[in-house]
Amino acid sequence: xxxxxxxxxxxxxxxxxxxxxxxxxxxxxxxxxxxxxxxxxxxxxxxxxxxxxxxxxxxxxxxxxxxxxxxxxxxxxxxxxxxxxxxxxxxxxxxxxxxxxxxxxxxxxxxxxxxxxxxxxxxxxxxxxxxxxxxxxxxxxxxxxxxxxxxxxxxxxxxxxxxxxxxxxxxxxxxxxxxxxxxxxxxxxxxxxxxxxxxxxxxxxxxxxxxxxxxxxxxxxxxxxxxxxxxxxxxxxxxxxxxxxxxxxxxxxxxxxxxxxxxxxxxx
Amino acid sequence: xxxxxxxxxxxxxxxxxxxxxxxxxxxxxxxxxxxxxxxxxxxxxxxxxxxxxxxxxxxxxxxxxxxxxxxxxxxxxxxxxxxxxx
Numbered sequence: 001x002x003x004x005x006x007x008x009x010x011x012x013x014x015x016x017x018x019x020x021x022x023x024x025x026x027x028x029x030x031x032x033x034x035x036x037x038x039x040x041x042x043x044x045x046x047x048x049x050x051x052x053x054x055x056x057x058x059x060x061x062x063x064x065x066x067x068x069x070x071x072x073x074x075x076x077x078x079x080x081x082x083x084x085x086x087x088x089x090x091x092x093x094x095x096x097x098x099x100x101x102x103x104x105x106x107x108x109x110x111x112x113x114x115x116x117x118x119x120x121x122x123x124x125x126x127x128x129x130x131x132x133x134x135x136x137x138x139x140x141x142x143x144x145x146x147x148x149x150x151x152x153x154x155x156x157x158x159x160x161x162x163x164x165x166x167x168x169x170x171x172x173x174x175x176x177x178x179x180x181x182x183x184x185x186x187x188x189x190x191x192x193x194x195x196x197x198x199x200x201x202x203x204x205x206x207x208x209x210x211x212x213x214x215x216x217x218x219x220x221x222x223x224x225x226x227x228x229x230x231x232x233x234x235x236x237x238x239x240x241x242x243x244x245x246x247x248x249x250x251x252x253x254x255x256x257x258x259x260x261x262x263x264x265x266x267x268x
Numbered sequence: 269x270x271x272x273x274x275x276x277x278x279x280x281x282x283x284x285x286x287x288x289x290x291x292x293x294x295x296x297x298x299x300x301x302x303x304x305x306x307x308x309x310x311x312x313x314x315x316x317x318x319x320x321x322x323x324x325x326x327x328x329x330x331x332x333x334x335x336x337x338x339x340x341x342x343x344x345x346x347x348x349x350x351x352x353x354x
Contacts, residue, residue, distance in 0.1 A: 129285070
């Protein structure tokens with residue numbers, strides 16, 4: 001029997017290798033150009049903005065579908081309840097304005113640093129379009145904002161900080177974003193506490209066993225003004241370890257928020 | 269042509285409907301396209317836009333994911349018969 005050895009003409013540095021090498025080189029050049037130049041973030045954000053808005057609109061429309069099939073009597077009851085709520089809110093608003101003016105006068109008398117100027121920003125998209133515990137808002141460096149600026153949901157509710165910014169948009173990481181650490185005090189006892197975001201709108205803290213904290217306690221961050229950051233929901237006691245595990249939530253329901261206020265450092 | 273359309277879908281579908289859609293779409297790209305290098309570009313662009321955390325791995329989540337996918341595709345390209353669908 002005769003065996004004929006067939007010569008294999010395949011070379012390592014053949015055409016396919018050259019093709020792979022050229023494509024990899026092109027990708028590398030693209031990545032380098034986009035990493036080095038700062039305009040890339042703005043360009044990408046501007047490009048994606050219309051798609052984010054349309055996605056947000058689709059999700060909002062889908063969310064409204066069940067309301068088309070509501071019972072009429074139920075709707076009348078709901079309408080009455082809402083009218084009462086509006087009435088109460090208008091009374092509360094008048095009281096709030098009075099207290100606000102009083103607070104402003106007291107601040108001026110005591111020469112305390114005035115509250116920074118708040119910039120309102122529309123929420124363009126939120127979860128599930130972008131990762132959980134983050135918001136995409138329509139204000140950026142053009143409005144004098146910088147990374148690290150505080151983001152409020154109301155005048156006294158601090159929800160997060162700006163973590164990524166471009167020319168006219170920015171991404172906000174909420175206080176519940178995984179591994180975001182904040183330092184605050186329990187409003188009832190004024191004891192300091194370190195809180196850590198665990199994702200999904202939840203915040204956690206581990207405190208000594210004798211630490212005075214109960215369900216419903218409010219966690220505030222200090223400074224020239226106090227801001228509410230979390231509300232205690234569950235307190236789990238671990239006697240063997242000598243610790244209490246405190247589970248908290250954000251003070252507001254993030255999926256219902258469409259406008260936030262940014263407390264800029266450079267916006268005065 | 270279909271390859272370009274898939275590349276555009278790979279970028280804009282996750283942006284419109286949800287960031288997580290990039291993962292199944294990238295896997296689908298590897299299944300349908302022979303050596304789909306463009307998924308690395310799409311992953312990189314989305315990394316510029318999304319925020320997953322401060323660290324290196326969180327900052328380049330999609331780029332790393334697509335690089336692993338393309339490395340696997342390169343390896344498999346030598347081992348199995350790859351049918352180019354689109």
